[in-house]
Amino acid sequence: MTARTNFEKAAVTPSQQRSDIDIARAADIRPIADIGAALGVPWEAMVPYGHTKAKIGLDYIDSLADRPDGKLILVTGITPTPPGEGKTTTTVGLCDALNRLGSRAAACLREPSLGPCFGMKGGAAGGGQAQVIPMEDINLHFTGDLHAIGMAHNLLSALIDNHIHWGNALGIDPRRITWRRVMDMNERALREIVVGLGSGNGMPREDGFDITAASEIMAILCLANDLDDLQQRLGRIVVAETFERTPVTAAELDADGAMTVLLKDALMPNLVQTLENNPAFIHGGPFANIAHGCNSVMATKTALKLADYVVTEAGFGADLGAEKFFDIKCRKTGMQPAGAVVVATVRALKMHGGVALKDLKTENVAAVRAGCVNLARHLRNIKLFGVPPIVAINRFDTDTDAELSAIREAGLAHGAETVICTHHADGGRGAEELARRVVALVGRGEARFKPLYEDDLSLWDKVRTIATRLYDADDIVADKKIVQRFKALEKAGFGHFPVCIAKTQYSFSTDPTLRGAPSHHTLPIREVRLSAGAEFVVVVCGEIMTMPGLPRTPAATDMGIGAKGEVRGLF
Numbered sequence: 001m002t003a004r005t006n007f008e009k010a011a012v013t014p015s016q017q018r019s020d021i022d023i024a025r026a027a028d029i030r031p032i033a034d035i036g037a038a039l040g041v042p043w044e045a046m047v048p049y050g051h052t053k054a055k056i057g058l059d060y061i062d063s064l065a066d067r068p069d070g071k072l073i074l075v076t077g078i079t080p081t082p083p084g085e086g087k088t089t090t091t092v093g094l095c096d097a098l099n100r101l102g103s104r105a106a107a108c109l110r111e112p113s114l115g116p117c118f119g120m121k122g123g124a125a126g127g128g129q130a131q132v133i134p135m136e137d138i139n140l141h142f143t144g145d146l147h148a149i150g151m152a153h154n155l156l157s158a159l160i161d162n163h164i165h166w167g168n169a170l171g172i173d174p175r176r177i178t179w180r181r182v183m184d185m186n187e188r189a190l191r192e193i194v195v196g197l198g199s200g201n202g203m204p205r206e207d208g209f210d211i212t213a214a215s216e217i218m219a220i221l222c223l224a225n226d227l228d229d230l231q232q233r234l235g236r237i238v239v240a241e242t243f244e245r246t247p248v249t250a251a252e253l254d255a256d257g258a259m260t261v262l263l264k265d266a267l268m269p270n271l272v273q274t275l276e277n278n279p280a281f282i283h284g285g286p287f288a289n290i291a292h293g294c295n296s297v298m299a300t301k302t303a304l305k306l307a308d309y310v311v312t313e314a315g316f317g318a319d320l321g322a323e324k325f326f327d328i329k330c331r332k333t334g335m336q337p338a339g340a341v342v343v344a345t346v347r348a349l350k351m352h353g354g355v356a357l358k359d360l361k362t363e364n365v366a367a368v369r370a371g372c373v374n375l376a377r378h379l380r381n382i383k384l385f386g387v388p389p390i391v392a393i394n395r396f397d398t399d400t401d402a403e404l405s406a407i408r409e410a411g412l413a414h415g416a417e418t419v420i421c422t423h424h425a426d427g428g429r430g431a432e433e434l435a436r437r438v439v440a441l442v443g444r445g446e447a448r449f450k451p452l453y454e455d456d457l458s459l460w461d462k463v464r465t466i467a468t469r470l471y472d473a474d475d476i477v478a479d480k481k482i483v484q485r486f487k488a489l490e491k492a493g494f495g496h497f498p499v500c501i502a503k504t505q506y507s508f509s510t511d512p513t514l515r516g517a518p519s520h521h522t523l524p525i526r527e528v529r530l531s532a533g534a535e536f537v538v539v540v541c542g543e544i545m546t547m548p549g550l551p552r553t554p555a556a557t558d559m560g561i562g563a564k565g566e567v568r569g570l571f
Contacts, residue, residue: 020123020126020127020131020571021136021567023131024125024131024133024134024135024136024275025136025566027275028277029052029133029273030052030273031051032052032053032273033046034277035272035277035278035279036054036056036271039306041271041306042060045059046271047268049143052272052273053134053142053143053270053271053272054270054271055265055269055270055271056269061298061301061305062226064305069336070303070307070310071309072304073310073312073338073339073340073438074312074313074314074325074337074339074341075091075311075313075314075343075392076317076321076322076325076341076342076343076378076382077318077342077344077378078318078344078348078349078374079317079319079508080316080317080506081347081351081352081515082357083347083348083351085343085345085348086127086345086394087343088125088127088130089127089130089424090130090392090394090423091109091126091311091312092107092131092275092423093129093423093427093428094107094311094392094423094431094434094435094438095274095278095311096130096278096431097428097429097430097431098308098311098435099276099278099428100428100435103309103435104306104308104309105278105309105310106306106310107274107279107281107310107311108281108282108303108310108311108312108313109132110282110284110285110286110294110313110315111124111142111145111283111284111295112124112138112142112285113184114146114185115184115185115186115213115548117140117570118554118556118559119548119550119555119556120550120551120554122555122571123135123138123139123570123571124139125139128423128425129275129425129426129427130274130424130428130431131274131275132274132275132282133272133273133275135570139570140570142282143270144265145221145266145283146285147184149212149215149218149263149266150183150184150212150215151262152217152234152263153181153182153217154182155255155259156179156217156239156250157179159254159255160177160179160239161195161202163253164202165202170248171242172240172241173240173242174205175205177240178241178529179240180208180209180210181207181208181209181210182209182210182212182215183211184211185211186547186550187209187547187550188548190209191208191547192208193207193208193209194206195207209547210547211546211547211548213285213286213287214286214287214290214291214547216291216531216533216534217234217263217533218285218286218291219292219531219534220233220534221266221267221284221296222283222284222292222294222295222296222297223296223328223332223534223535224267224296224297225298225301227260227267230263231260232256233533233535234250234260234263234533235249235250235251235255235533236249236251236532236533237532237533239253247532268298269283269296269298269302270282275427279306279307281299281300282295283296283299288321288324289316289320289502289505289544290538290540291324291500291534291538292324292328292329292500292534292536293314293315293316293325294312294324294325294329295313297329297333300329300335301335304335309438309439309442316505318342318381319470319471319508320501322340322378323452323466323470324501326449326452327451327498327499328498328500328536330449331451331498332498332535336449337387337449338442338447339387339388339441339442339447340387340388340390341389341390341434342375342378342382342390342391342392342416343391343392344393344394344407345396346368346393346398346399346403346404347398348371349372349375349407350364350367350368350371350403351515352370352371352372352373352374352515352516352517353366353370353516354370354515354516361398363402365402365406368403368407371515371516373517374516375391375410376517377508381469381470383415384470385449385450385452386450388442388447389416390416390418390419391417391418391419392419392434393407393419393420393421394421394423394424395420395421417441419433419434419437420433451498452465452466452470453466455496458486458490459486459490459494459495459499459537460476460483462498462499463499463539466499470508471508471509471523472508472518472520473509473520474520474521474522476522476523476524477522477524477525478525478526482525482526482527482528485528486528489528489530494537497535497536498535498536499536499537499538501541502539502544503523503540503541504543504544510523510541511542524541524542525539525541526540526541527539527540555569555571
C-alpha cells in the first residue's frame, strides 16, 4: 500500500515546535472510503460517521472468516516512568513504516477515555508525526462507543434497584450488590456514595462510581467475537448475591437483551487513519491494570484478515499489558503473535537506574546501564511466552551516542536486536529500520507462542506463577478470607478462568517507588473480583483506583473553542 506523507510540512516547521493538535489539524486527511478501499473494504460494508471515520459492518466481518491471517505484532514497553516511553507513537510509526516499505499494514489501538483527556494524562492518539487522525474526534466523543458502554452498564444498575423496589423476587441482598455505576470522567467525589435516600426512592445502600474504562462491560465488548457472544457474556455478569449467598446474574434480571441493543453498534470496529493516510482500527479501551488493557478482539481479527501485518499495542509495561495480551486475549481467541516490540527510552532507563526527573537531560551512561535491568527482565519475560522480541528506542534530542550504545549492548546481551527510531519527528521514515528488522524477525518463523500457565492450574497457582516467573517475587500472600474466595470461585466453576492481576504499573512489585527490577519481594493479594462475563478473575494487589481524580490543575482548564470554532488546549 502506498502511503501519502506530510513530511514536507514537517520539514518546514519541525514537529518539536508545534503541538500535536496543530500537526494533526494541518494533515492532509483522506475520505474514510479511500482508507477502507486500500484495505479492500467496499463502501457498502462501512458505516460512516462523517467523512473521516467509519465502522466496519458485522456481516462483512463474518464474510472474512475463511481468509488467512496476517502477521500479528505486539508493541509493549518497559515499566512506565513519568516522562513516558511512547508505545502508541511507536505503534503508529511502525505501521506507517511498514506501509512505506510496500507492505499492507494496519494499526490496532485502544480508544481514549475522556477522564484522562480532561485530567492530566491527555489524549491517546499518538504524538508528533506519529498520530492517528482525526485527533480531536478520537480523543473526544469519537463514534460514541464509550457512551454506549456507560449506558449499558448503568441500565443494569437501574434494573437491579428497580427489581428490589418491585418486590425483589430474586431475593437480592442489598448489602451484597457488587455492580457499581460508571461515568467516563475523573470524579473522586463519586467513588463512594449512598443511593436510595428520600421517601419512595428505594432502600438506602452504599454504592459508588467507577470510570467507564474499568467497567466489566468494556472488557466484555473487547473480548466478544460477535453479537451472540456479546449477549451471552453480558448475561453471565454476576451483579449481586441473594440472602442465601447464591449469585445473581444479568440474565436473571432479563437485562442482557436490552444491554445488547445499546451495544450493537459499539461492537463494530472503528476505522480511521494515520497522518500518513494508513489504516488504523481504534476500538475499545479497557484499563490495563483492572482489566486486560487491549483493543477489541473484533478489531484485531478484522485487521488480521485485511492486512499483511497488524501492529497492536497493550497498555502499560510488558508485565501488565503484554502478559494480559498473551494470557487472556491470545488464550481466548487463538491468536498467534509473531513478534513483540519492546519500547524503551534513554530517559526512562535513567530513571530506572536511579536518576531524578530533573537530571534526565544530563548524560549518565552508568545510570542507563543500571536501568537496563528493567529492559532485560521484560525481554526475558516476553521470551517465556515463546515470542521473539526486538527493542525500539524512542529517541529524544538529549540522548547521547554513548547512552544509546549502552542500550544496544544490553539488548544484544539478552538476545534482542535494538533499533533507534525517530518516528515522533520523522513519521514512518523514522521507523523504517525498525520495520525492516521486524519483517525479518517475524519472517524467520521463530515464534512458538504459549500462555504462561495452563487452564487447569488452580487460581492461586496461576497468580503465583505470574508473580514468581514474571515479577521475580518469592511468593504471594493473602489472608484467610481471600484464600477462601479463591476456593469458592473454583467450586462455582470459575477455576479455569485466567487471572487478571491489578497492581501498580510503575514497578514489578506492588510498591511504585521500586524501579528497576526488584526481586525477592512478596505479592500481597488484597481483593479478588469475578468478571464472569469477561471470563477472567481480577486479583487486586496493592492499592488500585477504579475512579481517578483530577489533578490540581486539570487539562480541562486550558481547553476552549478558538475564534474559528476550532478546539484548543487538547493534547
